[in-house]
Amino acid sequence: MSIQKTLIISYPNPDLDGYACSFAYAELLNKTNKNAVGVAFGTPYVEVQYVLNNFEINPLASGEDILLKNKNCSVIFLDESSVSHLPPNISPDQVVEIIDHHMANEEEKFVNAKKQIEAVGSCATLVAERFAQSGLRPSREAVILLYGAIVSSTVNFKNKVTTERDKVMADWLLTLIDLPDDFVKNLFLSKSAVGDDLEQILYSDMKVVELARVKVCIFQLEISGVEKLLENRKDEIMSILKKNQERACF
Numbered sequence: 511m512s513i514q515k516t517l518i519i520s521y522p523n524p525d526l527d528g529y530a531c532s533f534a535y536a537e538l539l540n541k542t543n544k545n546a547v548g549v550a551f552g553t554p555y556v557e558v559q560y561v562l563n564n565f566e567i568n569p570l571a572s573g574e575d576i577l578l579k580n581k582n583c584s585v586i587f588l589d590e591s592s593v594s595h596l597p598p599n600i601s602p603d604q605v606v607e608i609i610d611h612h613m614a615n616e617e618e619k620f621v622n623a624k625k626q627i628e629a630v631g632s633c634a635t636l637v638a639e640r641f642a643q644s645g646l647r648p649s650r651e652a653v654i655l656l657y658g659a660i661v662s663s664t665v666n667f668k669n670k671v672t673t674e675r676d677k678v679m680a681d682w683l684l685t686l687i688d689l690p691d692d693f694v695k696n697l698f699l700s701k702s703a704v705g706d707d708l709e710q711i712l713y714s715d716m717k718v719v720e721l722a723r724v725k726v727c728i729f730q731l732e733i734s735g736v737e738k739l740l741e742n743r744k745d746e747i748m749s750i751l752k753k754n755q756e757r758a759c760f
């Protein structure tokens with residue numbers, strides 16, 4: 511075992527793709543005797559909670575807690591390669607490796623990192639490929655998370671970012687375990703179950719971009735039945751956006 515611990519991270523409040531990659535890549539590195547620990551910052555997205563709870567998977571350690579004891583450690587950054595998406599208190603110089611599928615990125619700012627950035631539908635596809643190439647078998651937990659991430663990121667292979675590589679890896683993962691027939695349906699339902707936590711869900715996937723010196727906040731909600739939500743809760747959504755606008759002092 512190498513002495514130095516490497517943190518395997520994605521962005522704060524990760525979705526299933528970022529979370530699955532952190533979980534599975536840490537596992538792969540551990541299986542090859544590297545001292546890596548997968549962590550999650552903030553509050554993982556609702557679909558992550560669904561998969562963890564339903565398949566009795568132990569959650570990743572809290573990134574904030576582990577970072578306190580491992581300041582300035584090496585970091586592997588997954589499913590992102592922009593500096594603004596790094597968790598607080600981690601500098602781009604600490605990042606030694608990046609695996610990502612976002613072609614709009616700031617990879618040049620990570621000067622110490624070796625990088626694999628390829629346009630596939632899900633970063634989990636790239637991590638699954640690493641497992642497949644290694645000849646090592648991922649755990650049941652890693653398989654469920656990686657498969658769920660590919661399905662979720664590609665909207666069950668329907669959205670235009672989907673590639674053949676995503677399908678090949680999803681099929682390979684399915685050969686390793688038996689999943690319930692309603693896995694995909696329930697995964698998407700879990701994303702659509704918006705209750706009292708509407709504001710929290712909106713903020714968990716908020717991005718700020720600057721367009722012609724104007725800051726624009728983009729909230730994203732991936733659900734089925736969006737018309738119904740807008741019909742029932744439009745006022746609530748507008749008041750959340752208004753509150754955000756006031757807070758940001760535009």
Ligand SMILES: [Mn+2]
Binds near residue numbers: 589611631632633
């Ligand atoms: Mn992703």
